[in-house]
Amino acid sequence: METSAIFEFRGISKRFFGIHALKDVSLVLRPGVVLGLVGENGAGKSTLMNIAGGVIPPDEGTMFLQGQLYRPLDPNEASRAGIGFIHQELNLFTNLSIAENIFLESFPRMRGLPFIDRRTLADTTRQLLASLNMDFSPSTKLEALAPGERQLVEIAKALSYESRIIIFDEPTTSLTAKERERLFSLIQRLRGEGKAIVYISHILGDVRALADEVAVLRDGELVANAPVADLRIDRMITLMIGRDFDNIFPAKTSRPGQKTILKVDALSQTGIARNISIEVHAGEVLGVFGLMGSGRTETARMIFGLDEYETGTITVGDSVLPARDPVAAIRGGMAFVTENRREEGLLMNVSISDNLGLVSLAEFSRRFGGIVDRKRLREAVGRIGAELRIKSGSYERLNAKSLSGGNQQKVVIGKWLMTRPRVLIMDEPTRGIDVGAKFEVYTIMNELASQGTGILFISSEVEELMGICDRIVVFSRGEIIRDFPRHEFSQERIMRSAFRQEDAAVLDA
Amino acid sequence: MSRSINAVRDFVLKNSTIVLFVALFVFFGVVAPRFFSGKNITNIFSNASYIGIVGVGMTFVLLTGGIDLSVGSTMYVSAVVAGLVVNQLGLPIGLGLAACLLVGLVFGLINAFIITRLNVVPFIATLTTMLAGRGFGLMLTKSVAVNFPDSLTLLATVDVFGFFPIEVVIFLAVVFAAALYLRSTTGGRRIYAVGNDIEIAKKAGIRTTPVVASTYVICALCAALGGFISIAEMGRVNADFGKGEEFNAIAAAVLGGASLFGGIGTVFPGTLLGTVMIQMIQAGLVFSNVDVYKQEIVKALMIFLAVFIDSLRNSQLRKLGRRTIMRVSDSS
């Protein structure tokens, strides 16, 4: 291990459900150095840090902390070893005070008595907060603090452990501009104190401003690790996206029609989305690209009626949909394949056929009393299963839980197709399924489009959007930045849009 | 205009206990000012003492998001055992009290075991302990009432410093000890942490099983103590002693601000005020000659009101947790 290094990843690999999240990654952290860690969604950044932070174990490879073998069994061990991990989702208790959150497992005691020494606690906390330029009273309850302030408490907690390595995972997503500035000067200061810092972010401008070195991950592999001066933003982007196309796409046979099938007009909800306007035509596949956290799923949920919105109108065909009413949306011809099939898409402990028939149930129960026509349902379910090539044993005896990821996804899609929707919203429909199943999903989308369905395809993989879509809109921080028609498709340009790095001038920063 | 309504609503939800208490105070002050005689107030506190102690124990359980429906049966069995020890075995009252608390401990451990080790939902677990416990108690007494010697009832009439009834002193002592534990020990703070978010607590390295178990043990001990105090005043234990007391305890805690969803609540001032409020209402209803049957209805409505407010507050908290992507101040 290099003498100047304080931490080393050596040959780290990790697989989830057979897919490589990390492949043979070797990286070194040095005291007083800020390492920027960048990569697309799913490139492996958080996974790598979770391994260092004791959240998950590596499948292969070893880690060294100050020259010693390091193998944490849980996050606690990692904290005590001096690794402070500021997660995106803060691990704090809202009903406890700042001081209590920081010192929950290490309260100062009164001499001889088992009681908390509140005065010492307050003093120590105040010192810690002062070093972060926070002038809150230590007894303030956490729920009274804004997200940016809560983050500082999390940092204070890391510092209280005298962490030598501090990892920041997408720290600025919920911060105001002022809070961001405060965070940056804090990071500079920590660096000056000799801490090793890892800064994970998709805001490349910030990374360039803060980091001394930058590491780029792509599909779980480390593709670059260099001083920041050597990596301009466009170079970073190029490194992030170039990959072997193992995705093959079926030939596009459909062309978008004239009629507008879905019209979203000036949709807004404070803090979530601003002025979203989208038009999908019959037979059109409209791609929605954006980095994680850019507001695509939230917007889709509002369009479908799961969440409320302040202003805007949603129109399917000729009818305006009422807000916050999924039943009306479905009746109007909308369908929504959600992002996480396990929690929102499927009833895991219910049979495959009942899952397939859930949305279109009304069609099969027109008889007296709402009795389900099981024969007709069975036939329809069988047809859809065959069309989508869902590979499984008996649909009626097996539960959704027994299916592979790809087949589960097909069940979700099949359930919606049974309603013959006019507009189909699909949120990351190929996530977590194998290449073969992905191809089948693309084929299904093509067929639907050629039959006149309008499709809103949300994805974090630019290539698949480029392979299937007629147009791509790019989301960033709750707004639509740009709209790319098919003849203008370019990986680099779309990516840059998402990173808000459009201007040539900015690229050379 | 709607913003000030929102502000008012938030204030009420956050400080529901104090608001209710003041409202009640004002109500009685206006409608029946003679209600506030010194003797009346003393009586209210005196009658509130035993259920207040049980309520303090219930608060612990509620703080971790659980519930204990077996406190009534715990009261009964521990009082019965104390009676047996004193009457049958002729042992001094002090040992009777010790036996009583021991029974409480056993009940608490049983509940803790079923809930944390066998993973049965708290309310089913304590519902069955309630049933089995009462059955056990009835078996011990053969449904006959148990009488206590005069020495005990005499003790109950003691006034500390010639002024404070002893049960009130014990009640306040329990409140003090519980408040101290909850506020100033690691164990107490861990209870709040676990109640707030058990997953984050586990991630923080807290061993949640002993924390949850301790709340059921404390609750049962308090029930035993409360039961002992109650029978010390009455002098005898009937076959249906303690029946329904779980609701009074829950009401005292929830009216005092404890949330059924966990993580929120205090014994001081919370449960203390809650207990006094319930007693005030009870006494007030008696004072105003409202018949007994209506009193039960009023009590049920009060609990409903308390839970209603708690649920509203919980929904509010959840809505505020909705993720934000862009800050309002950001413009590009």
Added chain:
Amino acid sequence: MTLPPLAEWPRRAILSEYFVLILTVAYVLVLWPFIPWLLGQRNVGDILSNMWPLLAIAVGQTFVLVSAGIDLSQTSIMAVTSVIGAMIMTRGLDPVLFSKSPFWGIFLGEQGGPLAGSPAAVPVAILAMLLVGTIIGLGNGACVAFIRMPPFIVTLVSQLLFSAVAIFLTKSENIRHLPDEYLALGQGNLGIVPIAMIITVTLAVTAHVLMSRTAYGRRLYATGNNPVASRVSGVSTTRVIVSVYAISGFCAAIGSILYSARLEMGRPTLGSGQLLDIVGATVIGGVSLAGGKGKVTWTFFGVLFYVVLANTLNLLNLSFFTIDMVKGGVILFAALMDVMRTRAMAARN
């Protein structure tokens, strides 16, 4: 807690739908040599007549449990409907006992209730009972679905409230002198078949069809299994939740009709202490407390087992507190089985 892994045949038996039925039969066979009159005509008749009202109420509870809720107010609905129905049809009230009742002088008098002696008395009373039960259920459901109050607290508070109301209305007195036509419902026969059986079986069969064959039933299972995914799929989970509590209240009212007719009185304390019997019998049958799993047939097996158990405990001359302890133990056992079954199913997958 890590329980030891099961051998194959016990696991199969436990996971089988008919486990409880098998258990009941085994239990009876084991005890029969010791109490031969267990299967005598009179005892069997006893068992069955205890079964019908309990089954009717448990059917309602089944709906609520499948929706991942619970209804602890059924016994108080029994009490309040018993009282209200009796007040409408009673043909004579003792002024000494009832003059303090709030309705004395308005609806009630020495000659009975408002419809005393009228042929419409019984139908109206029954209608009123069913209506009150359903409305209370709707109230419960609304609190759970719209205000998001936890089901067990809502129904627990309802329980307190309506028990108090029942006692308040009659000042704790039982109402007698009910018309014979009404008593026939609980005690009479149509040919050789008890009317109570006809009513309960009709209710159970309808419930079974509703749950297993209709769109409503599918939506119910979906809601109980995963309310979020159900909502995304267009199921109106609020409507489902409100409806199950209404059904539960309705069934409690039916049970009240049968019990009150058998006891020949309107009782403000009807059902007191039976809460655990109802929930316990349903859970023993295999209906899961976690929701999404359960059938009316399972409840039938559970109620049968429970009634047989209670009957045998009586026959064995055990003191009633021992009986309570055994019952408590059995319910705990059922809850444990529920946990174990869920785990066994997860392991199988």
